[in-house]
Structure formats: C-alpha cells, structure tokens
Amino acid sequence: MYGIAEHHQLRHQVTIGAQDLQADGFGPNPFYHCLLAELLPRPGELPGPPVGYALFFFGYSVNHGRLVYLENLYVEAPYRGRGIGKTLLSEVAKVSLAHGCVEMKLMVMEGNHRAAAFYQGLGACDTTADEGWHCVELGGLALHRLAGEEL
Amino acid sequence: MASFHIRAARAEDCSDLLRLIKELAKYEDMEDQVILTEKDLLEDGFGEHPFYHCLVAEVPKEVWTPEEHCVVGFAMYYFTYDPWIGKLLYLEDFYVMSDYRGLGIGSEILKKLSQVAVKSRCSSMHFLVAEWNEPSIRFYKRRGASDLSTEEGWRLFRIDKEYLLKMATEE
Numbered sequence: 001m002y003g004i005a006e007h008h009q010l011r012h013q014v015t016i017g018a019q020d021l022q023a024d025g026f027g028p029n030p031f032y033h034c035l036l037a038e039l040l041p042r043p044g045e046l047p048g049p050p051v052g053y054a055l056f057f058f059g060y061s062v063n064h065g066r067l068v069y070l071e072n073l074y075v076e077a078p079y080r081g082r083g084i085g086k087t088l089l090s091e092v093a094k095v096s097l098a099h100g101c102v103e104m105k106l107m108v109m110e111g112n113h114r115a116a117a118f119y120q121g122l123g124a125c126d127t128t129a130d131e132g133w134h135c136v137e138l139g140g141l142a143l144h145r146l147a148g149e150e151l
Numbered sequence: 152m153a154s155f156h157i158r159a160a161r162a163e164d165c166s167d168l169l170r171l172i173k174e175l176a177k178y179e180d181m182e183d184q185v186i187l188t189e190k191d192l193l194e195d196g197f198g199e200h201p202f203y204h205c206l207v208a209e210v211p212k213e214v215w216t217p218e219e220h221c222v223v224g225f226a227m228y229y230f231t232y233d234p235w236i237g238k239l240l241y242l243e244d245f246y247v248m249s250d251y252r253g254l255g256i257g258s259e260i261l262k263k264l265s266q267v268a269v270k271s272r273c274s275s276m277h278f279l280v281a282e283w284n285e286p287s288i289r290f291y292k293r294r295g296a297s298d299l300s301t302e303e304g305w306r307l308f309r310i311d312k313e314y315l316l317k318m319a320t321e322e
Contacts, residue, residue: 032232057232060203062172062244063184065191072234086318093318102312110304123314127307132282134300135307138265139275142295147265 032057032071035091037084051079054088058099068096070106085118107135154214155256157263160205160225162197165189167222168205175246179281203229203243206263208256216248223251226260228267231277240268242278261294279307 025032037052052075059069070092075084096104108115108126116126127133138146160168169189176182195202208224215221224247231241242264247256268276280287280298288298299305310318 031230031238032234055232055234057230058202059229059231059241060195060227060243062227063176063181063187065187066195066202069231071232090318090321093315097312097315097319101315104310104315106308106310107305108308110306116306116308119308119310122310122318124308124310127309128300129306133279133307134282134288134298135277135305136280136288136291136296137275137277137299138291138294138296143265143268143275146262146294147269148262149269 033095035088035095037075037079037088039079051076052084052088054092056092056095058101059105061103064102066099066101067103067105068092068099068101070104073106086122089122154210154254155223155251155259156209157206157256157259158209160196160207162193164205164207164222165192165196167207167220168192168196168225168227170220171222171225171246171248172244174248175244178246179284203227206260208247208251208260210251216250223248224256224260226264228264230271230273233274236274238271238273240264240271240273240276242276245278257290 025034032055034056035054036050038047038050041047053072054070054074055072056068056070059067061067070089073085073088073092075088093104106119106124108119120126128135166189169187169192172187173182173185176185196205204227206226206228207222209221210223212221216223225244226242226246227244228240228242231239233239245257245260247260264276278291280291282288282300292298300307
C-alpha cells in the first residue's frame with residue numbers, strides 16, 4: 001500500500017495501518033478482497049514478498065446490478081512490463097464473473113496516461129470524459145455536520 | 152406530526168424500489184438501461200450476501216401517491232474501501248419523487264446516511280453526479296461536498312462484461 005502511495009507521491013495520506021487492514025479484510029464481514037502476485041521461487045528457495053496486488057470489493061449499479069470496484073492495482077517498479085498487472089486484472093475479472101458481476105469500475109487520475117492506456121487497451125471507457133460523471137466526496141467536518149453532530 | 156418517515160428498506164419494498172429506480176432512470180434519460188428486476192433486487196439486497204443497502208422515505212396515508220404508493224423516495228448505498236484511509240460509504244443512488252420534493256425528505260435521507268457513515272466509522276461518503284445535473288451539484292456543494300473529478304482529476308473508468316469475459320478467458 002505504501003508503494004502505491006509513494007508512486008503517487010501521496011504517502012502522507014495513508015492513515016490506516018496493518019491492524020485496520022487485517023480487521024477490515026479478514027474479519028467475518030470483509031470490506032475488501034485482495035489478490036497478490038508472487039514470483040515462483042527457484043528450487044530450494046523460499047518465496048519472496050509479493051511483487052504486486054489487486055485490491056477490490058463488490059458493489060452495486062442501480063441499473064445493471066452486481067459490479068466489482070477495482071480500488072488498487074499495483075506492481076513494484078522492477079517487475080513491470082512482464083504482464084503481471086494484466087494477469088492480476090484477469091484474475092479479478094474471473095472472480096467478478098464468478099460472483100455474477102456485470103461490470104468493473106475503477107479510477108484513473110488525470111495525467112496517468114500509462115494507466116489510462118493500459119485500461120483502455122483492455123476495453124475500458126472513461127465515463128468522466130465520455131458521459132460526464134464526476135466523483136464527489138462528503139467527508140470530515142461536512143460529514144459530521146450533516147449527521148447532526150454538535151461540533 | 153412528521154409528514155414523512157425514513158427507515159431501512161425491507162424485502163417487501165423491492166417493487167417500490169424498482170418503481171423508483173425506473174423513475175430516476177427516466178429523469179436521467181437512461182430508462183432503457185435498467186435491466187434489474189424485482190427478483191434481482193430481492194436476491195442482491197436481502198439474500199445471504201447483500202450487495203447493497205437501502206433507506207426509503209414513507210409518507211402517511213393522506214398524502215399517498217394517486218396510485219396509492221406510500222414509498223416516495225429512496226437511497227441505495229454500500230460500503231467501499233480505500234486502502235489508505237479505510238471504510239467509505241458509497242451512495243449509489245438517491246431519489247425523491249418530484250411531487251414530494253421541497254419537504255426536506257432529501258436532506259433527512261442525507262442526514263440519516265451520514266449517521267450510518269459515522270456510526271460505521273466511514274471517513275466519508277462518495278458518490279457520482281452527472282456534470283450536467285446542476286441542481287444535484289448545488290445540493291451537495293451547499294453541504295460541503297467536493298468534486299474530486301474537477302478538483303483532483305479523478306476519472307471514473309468502466310469495463311463492461313464482454314471485456315471482463317475476454318480478460319478472464321485469454322491466455
């Protein structure tokens with residue numbers, strides 16, 4: 001997680017730790033699912049740490065039904081260009097279809113042309129550019145104010 | 152006496168939910184895109200593994216719709232996860248029938264959603280708004296929302312099922 005944050009130069013924005021990830025992903029009601037990419041170790045060697053991951057969860061489209069939301073797809077820099085990202089995405093697609101999902105959604109930051117090209121090459125469309133959808137957030141003080149809390 | 156009441160949806164609300172979903176799709180000019188059925192809504196929202204949660208707005212008998220419906224608004228949401236900050240509440244859809252607007256139903260639904268978010272330890276609510284939908288944009292901005300697409304460059308991409316199938320089956 002820290003790797004992807006550093007990639008986007010937003011490391012200071014990571015506010016959860018390992019305990020949160022454990023409770024939220026591996027409790028009785030998981031909030032996310034994760035696939036890890038591991039290199040096959042050489043004979044006699046132990047497997048090394050994961051070199052990439054895909055973090056996703058299930059959601060719902062009011063018009064089309066079950067969907068999967070790809071929150072993060074990341075491959076460590078030295079291991080890019082080998083098809084690991086595509087394989088991870090393919091595995092997420094398999095899980096999605098097995099759960100009856102009819103679409104996948106994900107965010108790409110403006111300016112991340114490499115990521116945009118990667119997803120568009122696989123059939124993704126930019127619904128912000130093409131259909132005018134904007135992602136809106138209500139958080140922090142605004143959220144608590146709305147909840148009617150005394151601040 | 153309150154002129155409306157917001158509560159969690161029940162399995163028997165699915166026909167009202169579908170009715171309102173279709174009305175909202177018509178308002179957004181996407182009526183032909185609604186492929187969900189009542190059966191899907193029932194299985195997906197009230198089965199063993201709910202994919203969504205819903206709040207509905209009910210009005211008393213004296214102000215029921217001409218067709219005698221008492222459910223006049225809904226909000227559909229689910230929980231999402233940002234690996235940097237944890238849980239978020241994602242508001243998938245939110246609609247109040249046009250004859251029942253201006254009564255504070257929308258604001259009350261949003262307040263209840265915020266309470267759900269805070270109680271579930273979500274750090275914020277996320278949702279999509281079409282850039283041409285000025286009334287909705289104003290409604291949310293008045294309440295302190297930020298447009299992440301405009302302000303931070305977030306672009307929402309979608310991959311349709313045919314491409315998921317292609318990805319899943321290619322060597």
